[in-house]
Amino acid sequence: MTAWIVRRVLLASVITVAVVAGVFLLVNAVGDPAVATLGPNAGPEQIQDFKQKQGLDQPLVVQFGSYVGVLPCARPASPRHARGERCGLLQGDFGQSFSHDEPVGAVIAKRLPRTLLLGAVAMFFELLFGLGVGILAAVRRNTWLDTGLMSVAFLGISLPTFVTGPLFLAAFAFRYGWFPLGGYGVDFVDHLHHAILPALTLAILGAATYARVMRSELVDTLRSDFVRTAAAKGLPPRRVVGHAVRNALLPVVTLIGLSLPLLVAGAIITEKIFGWPGMGSLAIESIVNLDAPTVMGVVVVFAVTVQVGNLLADVAIAVLDPRVRLDRG
């Protein structure tokens, strides 16, 4: 198991580095951060000056090495790193944002917890509705209730966030005024109040997916021998279902692990609709402003989250299901 985890972590690291390198190339080679930041009216001297201060006049390989933190700092503008010190990701330094008057790390430190809060509330709704509906449908399988719930779930997987978000906003915030029109609020309770509509918007797809998987797994499990034995032994139906649910949860746990990064990255559109000032909004703002260091920072955070999410899902399966042997293969 340990050997497997080590290999898995190594692979994840290689992929992360490849993703970061790819996006770095995209941002710095396809686009021109200096021109993008200074605007089309900047003179050549101004551009040259900016490039020199930010280290953008160096070869791409040197810039990338400096960004990752394996080569000395290429940014003369950064006073802390004047004498060949390193100022890259490995030193916990994301560089200086072009559009915010702050280091990228500080901007992300402000935005990330907000997105995580939104993600947590969304996950709560997903599990509440997804598992609830799935279990109910499986226990009442092949009744009108089952058909009805599963039809709703199927519609749920066809509802994009950019359709439901504006509709929720129009109905529950504009018309009825139950929720704020957007933004983030001032204290924790207020944050939660602001988070409910965007979280519901985010949760629809996940809840619908979990409900469908939970139902089909539970229907299979309820047919299995150990469930029949438990029932024959005279266990109350509630406990029989309890046994079965625990065994049917496995694929759902996998899905949850795989969806963790989605809650971070998938919130781009939802955060924009509701003006939630998290990582998704930051991603859009920095892309629209062509703020290269911030775009890179967001990508690094997302890429790491994806890898950690996948890794956790794999490990969780291995721990939950002793039949999965990781050492082989």
Added chain:
Amino acid sequence: MDPRAWQRFRKNKGALVGAGLVIAVTLLALVGPLAAPHDPSEQLRDVLLDDDGSPAGVGAVAGHLLGADSIGRDLLSRLLHGGGVSLLVAYVATTIAILVGTTAGITSGYFGGLVDTFWMRTVDLLLSLPFLLVAIALVRVLDLAALSPAQGEFGLRSPAFWVLVLLMSLLSWTSLARVTRAKTLQIRELEFVQAARALGMGHGRILLRHVLPNVLGPIIVLGTTLVAQMIIFESALSFLGLGVPPPQPSWGSMLQEGQALVNDAPRLMLFPAALIVVTVFGFNLLGEGLRDAFDPKD
């Protein structure tokens, strides 16, 4: 392909409804632009906007059945044109994704070794990209609006169209590659493939004549749901103002424009929203029905 699949498909009500919706939406997209009563980009401010600037409502002005949008363009014409753009992008992008994904999948499964490693590591890499983020960044950097030469020419002949389509398809062929690879691994071991080899048939002919027909089922199923995802993808980009460049209508950008007037004229948002959902729902339903037909559980 399994001949019983068609019979199972015909008995599945959901699948038939899905097929009906898909045909209806496709027809709408094909005929819509021809049937549109007005130019979708023309601003008829004098006719369709009140003195205070609010747009004409449903049936308020003769000849403009659904009224106008916020800057006085005929809503019906925009809806009819917008569907064409959305579906064209989705169909072309899906076709390219199927070509790339199938090629990758069957060659990986059939040849194994380095070919397999190359394609599957590429798939791993693509899957760990923050998908929408990369798409948004690329579209922004490449600047679609600057690529479209003139008003209303976003289509098969404009570079912006192909940039958008290639981008979408290159990010979405991964599931197809994985599934066709798994299926090819099974087929490769079957006797008729071995026999073809023994008779001296070339690899290319075996792949085309023996492997490809046997992986068509999953390709059709995945391809159908992929169209739904492409429609969502294109609408999402257009909703963010980064997809189909204005003034060309697309359901995603119309939804976004409609948001501003949601209190006074909710139909500006509701019509494109409903059309997106019906289209996506139709393709998902059809895909689900095809899955049941090709791969019955019981």
